Amino acid sequence: MIQEACLTRKPWNVEFTAHPEEVAALRRVVRLRLAAWNLHGLVDAAQLCVSELVSNVVTHVGLGTPGSLAVSVNGAYLRIEVHDPDTRALPTLVAADVEAEGGRGMALVEALTDRWGVQLHEDRKVTWCELATGLTPPAVPAVDLSVTRAEALLDMYATLRPPTCRYEPGLGRVGRTVAEESVIDVITDFLRWLRVHGCDADEVLDRAQSRYETLLSGSRR
Structure with missing residues (x-):
């Protein structure tokens, strides 16, 4: 309990270039970071979300696209963000056929996470998702x-x-x-x-x- 209270979970981000081999590298980074944050129970789901969000950039935005992955603990949620410069290629939730090879990525993210969405900025879009950590949010100080x-x-x-x-x-x-x-x-x-x-x-x-x-x-x- 004391270790949990003293554990610092600082937000972090890493830049990447959209290539299939980058997905595996980012999965490893996420696993190591969540282990350091004592969030072992979220590793599998977080890795799958990272795989799908980054793969969307590779497939729908294009090979070689510069992007970044940001991970943070926001209150009682783990937040995963993937940034890329294309504001037109938006991820969508589709009901893919069982035999289809693609189209199920965001459906998987929908099933694994508590919520997800897309934020549009002038120079980029941010596709994000959040998973409940089970952590108790920090107490709000009383108003003086x-x-x-x-x-x-x-x-x-x-x-x-x-x-x-x-x-x-x-x-x-x-x-x-x-x-x-x-x-x-x-x-x-x-x-x-x-x-x-x-x-x-x-x-x-x-x-x-x-x-x-x-x-x-x-x-x-």
């Missing part, structure tokens, strides 16, 4: 409403500030540098607001600090 409200307020302040700070991704739509300056602006403006309305700014800050420490202690339990 205080942080959500603060980020919304910081976003608003960022739009009011002159664009003098460098954008650094990492804190919602505002970067770390802009966010820190915006926090200072928020605190300063509220302190001025308290003074204008005759409130005790020090008392308000003390109460805010006490409430913050209470929230911290509660989140650590």
Whole structure:
């Protein structure tokens, strides 16, 4: 159980040139990768899907076509993608005759996988399929409403500030540098607001600090 939780399954992809001999090589790569990911039970089905999807490129797009194979674990599913540059030759699901030599490829993919489809882009198409892994999806962290409200307020302040700070991704739509300056602006403006309305700014800050420490202690339990 501990090994399963610590196992890292990083997405990977490999380029290939459409030739029949490439199919066997890609099958071996998939087998080794799934073994490293401790997904031994999916090896046979995944290899068959790779065979059919890559063979479709060889047969229907053409020998020598450059393509790529991408494999990833997306939540509770293993996702297999085959990319090729032809957006016209689309794989179709047909009811092939029992004695037919071809035409059953996507029917096999349909039977083996939980879902499959085709995505069209300007310069390529992506034929994909997904197989259930039986893994438990990672838990979604609880939403901290205080942080959500603060980020919304910081976003608003960022739009009011002159664009003098460098954008650094990492804190919602505002970067770390802009966010820190915006926090200072928020605190300063509220302190001025308290003074204008005759409130005790020090008392308000003390109460805010006490409430913050209470929230911290509660989140650590």
